[in-house]
Amino acid sequence: MGLTVNNLIDWINNFSAKIEQNKQYLSDLDTAIGDGDHGFNMSRGMKAVSQKLSTKPETITDVFKQIAMTLISTVGGASGPLYGTAFLEMAKKSATSDDIGELLEAALTGIKKRGGAEPGDKTMVDVWSVLVPEIKAHNLTREKIDSAVAATKDLVAKKGRASYLGERSKGHIDPGSQSSGYLFEALLETEGIL
């Protein structure tokens, strides 16, 4: 199986639904250690994405590009440029590959470069760097997603707004990791991509 315009849009709409369902929870996580807007920012961005994709683009590259540009323009917080960069890198990579593992790997490289975060910094990179290799190995499971997200709880933030809290950032799940968890859950549930 491979990525098509149809299953890609299914994946993204499923992600959008999860964000909508959990926007209060995401913002609550962000209130504990950040600026409290992650859920609402992502909800605004993903609503705009779903709206944009209601006119179906012709290629997966165009789908990725439209998601990227919409998120960059509408999200507002740090997750705009970070998720935007992830989808922009997937757009670039999709010119030569429709393998979801390779695309997500390119996205992860872009996220690390844009935000300057490494694994252990309590950011979305923690979840992506654990799960992308699992996807490449065709081993993604719901349990692995949950445990990657939960593992950010005991870390001390080194990047992002939570880093200003230092040690006090411990004990809370990183909101960007949680929303990334939803992205991977949505991928797992979408027929025909993995």
Add this chain to the structure above:
Amino acid sequence: MSLGITLVSHVSAIPTGLTKLLEQVAKDLSITTAGGTNEEDIGTSMDKVLQAFSDNKADEILAFYDLGSAKMNIELATEMTSKKIHLYDVAFIEGAYTAATLIEAGVNLTEIEKQLECLKIKK
């Protein structure tokens, strides 16, 4: 090649206020700003940064910012503009003030960057 300054912040009143401070010492300098999101909420906007680059009269711009996402949006906009952008991880007010004073005095970029070096902070 002329030098200009772009100020990027999460709140629009911050770079507007800072511009007043800089104009006091650098009347001829082109200073443009990008504050807040497209909806005027707290945050930064890549579109606004790109507009601030384009509105700046200079073709080479020194960019200063407050917090993390501002930097990322500056970097994204840098990839999309034809102007030459220099981004500094320095104390926002002190860095922009130093640069404005030195540009107005006709000091070259290498010398300005040397002065900015000691204002570097982890962001």
